[in-house]
Amino acid sequence: MKFLTTDQLDAFLGYVAGQARVVAPVKDDKGVVLFRPWAPGMPVELDVLLSKQSAKEYVFRQSETYLKFGYTMEGLAAAQTESPEVAHAAATEAEVAAVDVAKAQDARVKAFETVVVDPVNEAPAQVIFGLRPCDVRGFVQMDNVFSGYGGFYFDPYYNAKREATTLVAVTCRDPRSTCFCTSVGGGPAGTEGADALLTQVEGGLTFETFTPKGEALGAFPGFAEVSQAQSLYAETVKETAASRVAPAFDLEGVRDQLRENIEHGDWHDLAMRCISCGTCTYVCPNCYCFNITDEIVETRGERMRTWDNCFNPMYTLETSGHNPRDIKSNRFRNRFSHKFWYYPDKYDSLLCSGCGRCVANCPTRIDIREVVRTMGSPRPVTVTGEEA
Amino acid sequence: MATQPQVVAQVPAGAPSNPTEAKVRELAKAALAEGRVDYVIGWRYGYDRSQAIPAFISDPAEADELIINPLIHHNLVTFLKRKMPDPPNAKIGVCVKGCDSRTLVALLQEELVDKERLYVIGVPCRGTFERRKIEKEFSDEVVDIVVSADRTTVTATTRSGESKDFAFDDVLRSQCTACRYPNPRYADVMAGEDAPARLEGEPVWPGIDEFEALSAAEKDATLARVFETCIRCFACIHACPVCYCWDQCVCRSRKPKLVGQKVEASENLMFQTIHMFHVAGRCPSCGACDQACPVEIPLYLLHRKMNKELYDMLGFEAGVDLDAKPVFQTFKIEDALGEH
Numbered sequence: 245m246k247f248l249t250t251d252q253l254d255a256f257l258g259y260v261a262g263q264a265r266v267v268a269p270v271k272d273d274k275g276v277v278l279f280r281p282w283a284p285g286m287p288v289e290l291d292v293l294l295s296k297q298s299a300k301e302y303v304f305r306q307s308e309t310y311l312k313f314g315y316t317m318e319g320l321a322a323a324q325t326e327s328p329e330v331a332h333a334a335a336t337e338a339e340v341a342a343v344d345v346a347k348a349q350d351a352r353v354k355a356f357e358t359v360v361v362d363p364v365n366e367a368p369a370q371v372i373f374g375l376r377p378c379d380v381r382g383f384v385q386m387d388n389v390f391s392g393y394g395g396f397y398f399d400p401y402y403n404a405k406r407e408a409t410t411l412v413a414v415t416c417r418d419p420r421s422t423c424f425c426t427s428v429g430g431g432p433a434g435t436e437g438a439d440a441l442l443t444q445v446e447g448g449l450t451f452e453t454f455t456p457k458g459e460a461l462g463a464f465p466g467f468a469e470v471s472q473a474q475s476l477y478a479e480t481v482k483e484t485a486a487s488r489v490a491p492a493f494d495l496e497g498v499r500d501q502l503r504e505n506i507e508h509g510d511w512h513d514l515a516m517r518c519i520s521c522g523t524c525t526y527v528c529p530n531c532y533c534f535n536i537t538d539e540i541v542e543t544r545g546e547r548m549r550t551w552d553n554c555f556n557p558m559y560t561l562e563t564s565g566h567n568p569r570d571i572k573s574n575r576f577r578n579r580f581s582h583k584f585w586y587y588p589d590k591y592d593s594l595l596c597s598g599c600g601r602c603v604a605n606c607p608t609r610i611d612i613r614e615v616v617r618t619m620g621s622p623r624p625v626t627v628t629g630e631e632a
Numbered sequence: 633m634a635t636q637p638q639v640v641a642q643v644p645a646g647a648p649s650n651p652t653e654a655k656v657r658e659l660a661k662a663a664l665a666e667g668r669v670d671y672v673i674g675w676r677y678g679y680d681r682s683q684a685i686p687a688f689i690s691d692p693a694e695a696d697e698l699i700i701n702p703l704i705h706h707n708l709v710t711f712l713k714r715k716m717p718d719p720p721n722a723k724i725g726v727c728v729k730g731c732d733s734r735t736l737v738a739l740l741q742e743e744l745v746d747k748e749r750l751y752v753i754g755v756p757c758r759g760t761f762e763r764r765k766i767e768k769e770f771s772d773e774v775v776d777i778v779v780s781a782d783r784t785t786v787t788a789t790t791r792s793g794e795s796k797d798f799a800f801d802d803v804l805r806s807q808c809t810a811c812r813y814p815n816p817r818y819a820d821v822m823a824g825e826d827a828p829a830r831l832e833g834e835p836v837w838p839g840i841d842e843f844e845a846l847s848a849a850e851k852d853a854t855l856a857r858v859f860e861t862c863i864r865c866f867a868c869i870h871a872c873p874v875c876y877c878w879d880q881c882v883c884r885s886r887k888p889k890l891v892g893q894k895v896e897a898s899e900n901l902m903f904q905t906i907h908m909f910h911v912a913g914r915c916p917s918c919g920a921c922d923q924a925c926p927v928e929i930p931l932y933l934l935h936r937k938m939n940k941e942l943y944d945m946l947g948f949e950a951g952v953d954l955d956a957k958p959v960f961q962t963f964k965i966e967d968a969l970g971e972h
Contacts, residue, residue, distance in 0.1 A: 275768045292771070296926055306863065306895045307893060307894040421791065515718070519710060519711075520878075521870040521871070521924065522864075522865040523865045523926045525865075526863045527863075527926060537886065539893060546894075550893045550894070551895075553865075557881075558884055572716070573718060607871055607923065608685050609678040613641070614641035
């Protein structure tokens with residue numbers, strides 16, 4: 245364990261910025277705290293407990309280009325200048341239509357012959373500084389999905405960034421009333437997934453490392469040796485913080501009860517005040533649903549992955565027009581069941597690290613703790629969609 | 633299974649704190665007891681007494697949880713729009729403030745909600761708070777907000793017991809400071825005496841003069857900076873009562889593709905501009921979008937500006953008269969001449 249005096253914090257970040265991009269929580273002109281690329285002179289905000297949005301954006305980008313493509317002009321030009329006589333030779337309208345279809349197909353084939361594909365996977369070294377332990381666990385939980393857990397898919401885009409990223413956490417001195425990390429297996433000084441952990445004590449921060457990536461940051465020459473008093477102080481901060489997180493629910497039996505209650509009418513009641521926006525999932529450190537689309541302008545395009553969310557009315561909309569989650573309460577149910585049932589079934593852990601951002605930022609303050617408590621417990625029997 | 637410990641999700645409201653609140657509870661209770669409605673949408677306290685949340689009350693006994701105070705910023709009309717009511721044919725009682733009622737009028741003018749299935753409880757409004765203004769004055773979490781009996785002082789208290797007083801007018805939402813329609817323009821029943829308007833005569837548009845004073849380049853720069861933080865969560869349009877094609881939204885559609893999927897300032901602004909044009913003539917600047925935005929984008933810059941233009945050019949204000957034609961469904965020769 246080392247010690248960093250408060251006045252050395254900028255120097256430390258400057259040192260790190262010399263080797264990698266630094267991303268840190270900073271306050272904007274409206275007073276909103278968000279993770280942003282840091283530059284010397286920018287004050288890092290560690291007193292506001294939680295940034296509005298988690299830092300997942302820096303590993304799992306909201307819009308991420310997989311590849312760029314374009315077709316060369318010859319292909320397109322050829323398609324457009326196809327000789328008109330062929331069409332004139334056709335006698336009936338049906339024949340004209342058939343020729344048009346054939347022409348369009350030809351043009352498409354030619355375009356593909358000349359398509360240029362340029363894969364993109366940029367992953368510069370970065371250090372995300374000032375994460376809370378719940379934010380760090382968010383990455384650990386997303387790792388399962390993208391990093392081949394249980395033989396499932398290994399995603400080169402996510403992993404390139406993940407490997408290039410160092411996660412520096414800061415102990416939560418004063419958890420918010422919406423925090424519930426201790427109910428989902430974490431804690432305000434949790435180290436799971438963290439490369440290093442700072443704890444704010446009098447006069448500065450204690451600095452602990454857990455991985456080679458963390459140790460590399462320890463090479464900063466401005467660190468002092470930690471005194472026994474400082475290290476004891478840090479322990480007290482951690483213990484006090486943990487005692488301030490109110491227990492939100494007991495996980496035992498939740499998964500089974502969610503399964504049991506899947507068609508329960510109470511889902512409708514809980515979803516009533518939901519406006520079906522995506523705020524909860526977009527501020528969440530581990531919601532990971534995404535779309536893949538092509539953005540094309542004339543002959544150039546990008547294939548990109550963008551965040552999706554289960555409250556989006558078009559989520560799981562099928563080509564046929566059918567949507568298995570057409571009504572709000574079905575989409576609502578998906579988010580909580582995914583975190584506490586479907587994901588645990590597949591990855592043997594939870595998809596929630598208890599940061600409480602979804603509670604504090606929901607326009608109507610829907611409380612995930614209330615939902616888990618309600619639907620994760622035995623319910624009186626009702627028929628779906630009808631009053632109890 | 634172990635006993636679940638309790639974290640309070642909705643704190644109890646207690647005895648009525650003002651006559652309007654008492655009246656709203658009474659009306660809601662009666663409507664439910666008589667079977668006139670399946671549920672009543674109002675407001676109740678959230679997980680602490682510093683914030684209100686929409687309340688869906690179906691049990692008459694629960695009507696005593698309804699609150700009326702300056703925390704009730706949510707525009708509940710959004711829960712009436714297409715695909716929101718559950719079940720779809722529910723008979724709904726709904727509480728509306730002045731600005732909320734104007735959005736309801738806009739929906740009624742377009743015959744998008746069925747009047748017969750509604751029981752509208754009108755709430756005279758003396759302004760609602762911008763809770764974020766208060767929140768930012770403290771480093772700890774605000775858990776209680778109390779208004780003095782004479783409505784001049786607002787006292788906010790944090791978890792650690794730190795308290796600060798604010799002047800009532802200083803913590804109002806900006807549109808409330810210039811409100812000309814504090815009383816519902818449409819309601820089946822009124823819950824109390826009319827509230828005085830903040831402004832008589834010509835409207836003023838808070839924040840818009842400053843924006844208009846900027847040069848074109850400065851406006852561009854402001855909009856780029858403002859929309860850079862948009863996370864495209866669509867909370868603004870879902871909170872918006874008059875944005876009702878929300879599940880068929882052109883901003884998300886791939887065909888036609890008007891807005892790119894890439895989340896960046898220019899595309900975000902494109903999306904917001906579409907929203908602005910689409911609700912023009914129906915938006916009364918109720919500010920539901922501002923309140924819903926998790927990253928606090930001042931969306932009023934667009935909507936209020938549009939409303940100012942509509943007023944200056946056509947003398948039109950959205951949702952003030954149920955019998956009027958919406959501005960984009962009518963044409964008068966004076967409009968073309970700019971002589972409203």
